[in-house]
Amino acid sequence: MIEHKIIFTGSVGAGKTTAIQSISEIPPVRTDVLSSDLTIGKDMTTVGLDYGEISLGETERLRLYGTPGQERFAFMWRILAQGALGVVILVDHTRPDPLLDLALYLDHFKALIRETACVVVISKMVESHSPLLEDFSEFMRQKQMVCPVIQADVRDREQVLWILDLLLVQMETRQ
């Protein structure tokens, strides 16, 4: 079996599990448990990883991995990132400091972003609230990183497909 993978990472509650669920051909393998962290703002959170897959033929499949959001699981991010085709970074706009959240994932996935493809997705976006989309892209410029920065609702399968389309455009352009 030939296998490839795409990583979904980002802040707790940003929608990594939901995004994978939207497009996976199999019922996603989830490792949600009751959250003991009151700051997370949801009852269940991913402590291991989420897994979904898309069949590309009889002998080939695309694995979709969702990383646990909390930084204490960063050792898993590195393991999951190895050999990935690209990464989708989801940032929950309603969290106290979304730019700080973004910085964390840009830093940890720096090598993968530099070598492959990346889309930054701002979820639960309140358009009138700061930071604006431009603030995110300006923040990335300061970190000398340029990739698509979009807002999307990952509960909508079409929007998740749109995210993957942008990821694929980058991969194809690099060839």
Add this chain to the structure above:
Amino acid sequence: MHNNDLAADEISISYTSTCCSQHDLVLLRSVVALYGTQGHATWHFQRSWEVDVVVVGSEIAPAETAALLHSRIQSTQAVLWISDLPVSSDDYHVFRCKPPPRALHLAGQLKQIERFVRQLRARQAAPRFEQGGMPAVRIMLTQWPSPDFLSRDKDFLRMSTMLSARHMTLDELVMLSARPREKCRRFLLDLCREGYARPLKPEEELPPSRAQSSVPEKNGLKGLFGRIRASLGLFSA
């Protein structure tokens, strides 16, 4: 993702101040110093009017306003106006800050001014770029464009995504995007004029081995991307 050395993208902004109170000056200098440590442009104070930004403080008298604007400030300069006095922004690029200035608001205005200066410099560089009929230089995306920019044309999102993955000449963009040459030319020019991209300098060109992805199995990837698209029902536009 071309996150290689963007040192040429770092900018320095010169500023001077007039009619500032002690409070204005202390706060301004402090915020400017702090701002420079956060990855933004570096600001340098100059005792001259030949600067990018003129800071007008809260001690300006109504009678001085017109004289200052007409005799000292040029139309290309940004003005940070820390005063309640009215000022027309028709002829000048005025960034207002209500006195007494608050650090957070002041930092926000510095960020806006930096964006303005970047765009101004990019516009000043763009005509040279245009006169050559879009020479065969590669264009480098330095910042993901604003939603306003992307909404001007339905193809701009995809073209920006391509340019985020690879520095390209006009010809390369035309070939990869399969969009009309004139649309691609306008897209690149507008990106450069508005400070989202700039022509790559010859010394910044990467050798071929570093210019492309190091993802293994490169030859088979094109077919792989096609199979992923087919499985997801995504078709190249």
